[in-house]
Amino acid sequence: MTGIKDVAKRAGVSVSTVSNVLNNKKNVGAKTRERVLKICEELSYHPNVAGKGLKSGKSKTILFNFSDFDRSFYLKIINGISDYLNDNDFDLIICTDKSCEKYMNSTMTAGSIILDRKMQDEVLTRIASENYPIVVLDRIMTNPYIKSVVVNNYEPMFELIQGVIDRGYRHFAFVGGPEETADNKERFQAFRDALEANHIEFQQKSYFAGNYREKSGYTAAKILMLSRELPDCLVCANDNMAIGAMKAFRENGIRVPEDIAITGFDNCDLAEAMGLTTVSIPNYERGYIAARYLIENVRGQRNVETFKISAKIIWRNTVGHREIL
């Protein structure tokens, strides 16, 4: 591997001069600078990030952490993050593992954006510091060095349910996501509140605990079909589960929305193709905004107030109009 020493030797200067050239310091003569640059080119020299970070404690790389392979909209978040970072001269590395803890320090990266729920609050609290800011997505934390960027789930879900009720639906079932997650709690609460506001009763037996994966929606629908009567509408805490449920119904000859209406949450690619009524989360923007706040914090501009991003309802044909009896 060619290092700064090789360049220095070849250029007939000291390593510090090479370093100064590469870091655009002004204390270097024009001809020297030029010569050094040419040699770097010739040797196709790239400064070693390990050495750099180790010495300076400053990195121009941001870490993004996620893991749930089922949910492809993450690509859009990455896209948003990536675009902002490119414009601001930062690099991005992505880590899908708990192992990313290794990279969460100022010699390796300048800060992190965390999406994976498996990264625990306490770990993040320990790591975050004056010179290692963190942005968390989809959870709210209060810590002087951690900024939360969350989707406003409550209002669009409430509005969605109200809209479904306005279309004549009265009997509901709900497929929830992982119970500990803030977004699932919020979505369910909005659902409950909307029913209550309309004096519609909801029974615990109509709640199905899922895990945001398609399979769990499929299973919930299967169980539902065993009961004496189907609800009018199955509300799912995300699209994957809604799609799973649609498949289960379709396989059993139950028509959507004639026999049962279905709603999701996320507006993933498949939701469009399958005509699923859902709530659209602006994922690209979510990534972009997360990156922006992180960089601001990296630059010392403390701002850790929770940021709520809004989502909007997309009406498609898994919800129809039901005759009010």
Add this chain to the structure above:
Amino acid sequence: MTGIKDVAKRAGVSVSTVSNVLNNKKNVGAKTRERVLKICEELSYHPNVAGKGLKSGKSKTILFNFSDFDRSFYLKIINGISDYLNDNDFDLIICTDKSCEKYMNSTMTAGSIILDRKMQDEVLTRIASENYPIVVLDRIMTNPYIKSVVVNNYEPMFELIQGVIDRGYRHFAFVGGPEETADNKERFQAFRDALEANHIEFQQKSYFAGNYREKSGYTAAKILMLSRELPDCLVCANDNMAIGAMKAFRENGIRVPEDIAITGFDNCDLAEAMGLTTVSIPNYERGYIAARYLIENVRGQRNVETFKISAKIIWRNTVGHREIL
């Protein structure tokens, strides 16, 4: 940041002892080892990978590079890579940029898996070495330190077209991907050869140059609709473009497959939902295999013979049966 020195001081031993404990060397007394381990826990100490890599020139991390945000099946590849690496005690970082060159050296990572076409052959050739093996996906390179893992596009594409012809279709148009890519070339060649084998003529004006993105398939279909007569079947070099074309036809009241048949390539999630006849590429396996070969090469077991992975045809309803006149 707590470092090895802090641990050493607290434990009342030297840094080398701490290092020896953490690297499971046998030259450490049992009680010392235990004490050191306890302190590491207390301080929640994690060795700094930068220092480690710098000194040892050995890393337990693999780099995966990709960039095309439109193609969500990449997640499956990542999933495959990730699973293999986990089982073999390696970590994964993912980089979506040209900037990944920074991480492609033995102090940072042990090797790379490259998917992004923007990483040029010559750059890879320069970087790959005895102790920095590389695996490239979707392109063939001959280099003692670079292994190619490619999909066998030719045979399934030939077979697909033969099948379409057997179903009575005779007039074809083709939407190609980026012309320089090996997979696009192979897919188009197979298409041509299949037509030729059946004495079906193909005119250059029926070739549309796309870029693997949905938009380019959409555009090709739009242009096609301006011509006097539609072909029987539009063959697309990948699913995204096929889906774009389907949308364009649907918007203009042209029925698939009654008015025109469509085929894709990839079997992405949407392909299933939209009933697209296509070729299924085993993406998870592709990632898994790439990781396996990379690790083998990292471990010194030279093996850079090109590996071809096979794909299979999925018949769905965008291809029907046409009356042979």
Add this chain to the structure above:
DNA sequence: TTGTAAGCGTTATCAA
């Protein structure tokens, strides 16, 4: 304008 040298967090060598 340039060079010398210390030090970032590790591991490896060698001496104790």
Add this chain to the structure above:
DNA sequence: TTGATAACGCTTACAA
């Protein structure tokens, strides 16, 4: 069984 020390590639005082 342990510890002192050099070295990895780089940046940054500070000296020249």
